[in-house]
Amino acid sequence: MARVFRALWWRSLRLSSSQFATETQAARGGSWLAAAAPVLAQRLAGDVEVRPGFLSRQEEETLCRELEPGLRRLRYERQHWDGAIHGFRETEKLRWTKESSEILQRVRDAAFPPGVPQLSLVHVLDLEKSGYIKPHIDSIKFCGSTIAGLCLLSSSVMRLVSEENQEDWVDLLLERRCLYILRGRARYEFTHQILRDEDSFFNGQQVSRDRRISVICRNLPDSADPAQRSLP
Ligand SMILES: O=C(O)CCC(=O)C(=O)O
Ligand SMILES: [Fe+2]
Ligand SMILES: [Mn+2]
Numbered sequence: 756m757a758r759v760f761r762a763l764w765w766r767s768l769r770l771s772s773s774q775f776a777t778e779t780q781a782a783r784g785g786s787w788l789a790a791a792a793p794v795l796a797q798r799l800a801g802d803v804e805v806r807p808g809f810l811s812r813q814e815e816e817t818l819c820r821e822l823e824p825g826l827r828r829l830r831y832e833r834q835h836w837d838g839a840i841h842g843f844r845e846t847e848k849l850r851w852t853k854e855s856s857e858i859l860q861r862v863r864d865a866a867f868p869p870g871v872p873q874l875s876l877v878h879v880l881d882l883e884k885s886g887y888i889k890p891h892i893d894s895i896k897f898c899g900s901t902i903a904g905l906c907l908l909s910s911s912v913m914r915l916v917s918e919e920n921q922e923d924w925v926d927l928l929l930e931r932r933c934l935y936i937l938r939g940r941a942r943y944e945f946t947h948q949i950l951r952d953e954d955s956f957f958n959g960q961q962v963s964r965d966r967r968i969s970v971i972c973r974n975l976p977d978s979a980d981p982a983q984r985s986l987p
Contacts, residue, residue, distance in 0.1 A: 787928040789958045795923055802941040803915070805927055806865070809934035810858065815907050817854050818970060826881050826968075842886025847876040858905075862972050866903035866936050871974050874898070878971040882949065884909075884964060890916055890946035899974035901938045906931060909965035912957050915945035928957045 787805040790796045810818075829844035851859060859877060867873060882888070893902060910930045915937075917923035925945070929935055937947065950956075952964035 787930070787933075789926040789928075791922060791924050795917075795925055799915070799925060799941050799945075802937070802939040803925070803927065804936040805929065806934045806936075807930045808932055809861075809865075810905060810907075810932040812932070814858050815932050817852075818858060818905070819907055819968065821852055821855050822848075822879055822881075822968060822970075826879070829881075831881075831883050831886070838889075839891040840880070840882070840886070840888045842883040843880060843888075845878065845880045847878055849876050851877070859970075859972065862903050862905060862934060862970075865934060866901055866972060867974055871899075871901075873972065873974045878969075878973070880969045880971065882967045882969075884952060884966050886967075887951035888947075888949040890914075890948040892918070892943065892946055893973070895943070895976060897976065899976045900942060901936065901974050902942055903934065903936045903972045904929075905970040906933050906935070907968040907970065909967035910962050911964055911967055912950045912955050912962050914948050914950060915941055916948075917945050919944065926957055928962065 787807060788796055788803065790799075825846060825848070826844055829846065831842055831844050832838070832840075833842055863873060906929045908931060910928070913927040913929050913935065915925045915927070923945075925941075927935060929949075941947075949967075950964075955962045955964045
């Protein structure tokens, strides 16, 4: 029987009530980055990267074709009061077609220096149009310093908020077919979230959300038991 791994234990929720900085405050730090203050963009330089158009239309299609049959067997989960993610279905995938493996290798090469031990399971998260992800930090017990995600089917806005000061936020425009990479400070010192359709604005411009699939590669934490490590 195929085993479906649940990835929710990867996330520990950091909910907050004061994340209402308006986009008009935004200072453009790049075509895909908007921040509450320019100094924030500087602080995160090197720890946040978005590569628009990382995937061709054909590559997006290849990944979706491979993922759809498995996803269709799952039901979207909704209205879990304590969950970080709403309106989602997810799985972890080990085996990929040759075409898809080549795409994922490009992601790994872009995100991780050679020799960094990575999780061989790739996390696949399907958010329905009304789905969204609340602020959280990925588990430091199970995931290492780097999170690299491909964005399929829909553009979205990812908001990073400083744990230290909730007024320090950075928005990332995650266009359809982009790759984003969060490392270091962006991964450990800021929560990340995917805004819901109603709140999905970047620099004051609406970014309409639709169903979105993300395909996420992670590395292992330094402390991971070497016996559990499986290199891709
Ligand atoms: O969908 C994404 O790009 C991010 C997902 C996420 O934050 C998570 O699974 O921890
Ligand atoms: Fe996350
Ligand atoms: Mn839930």
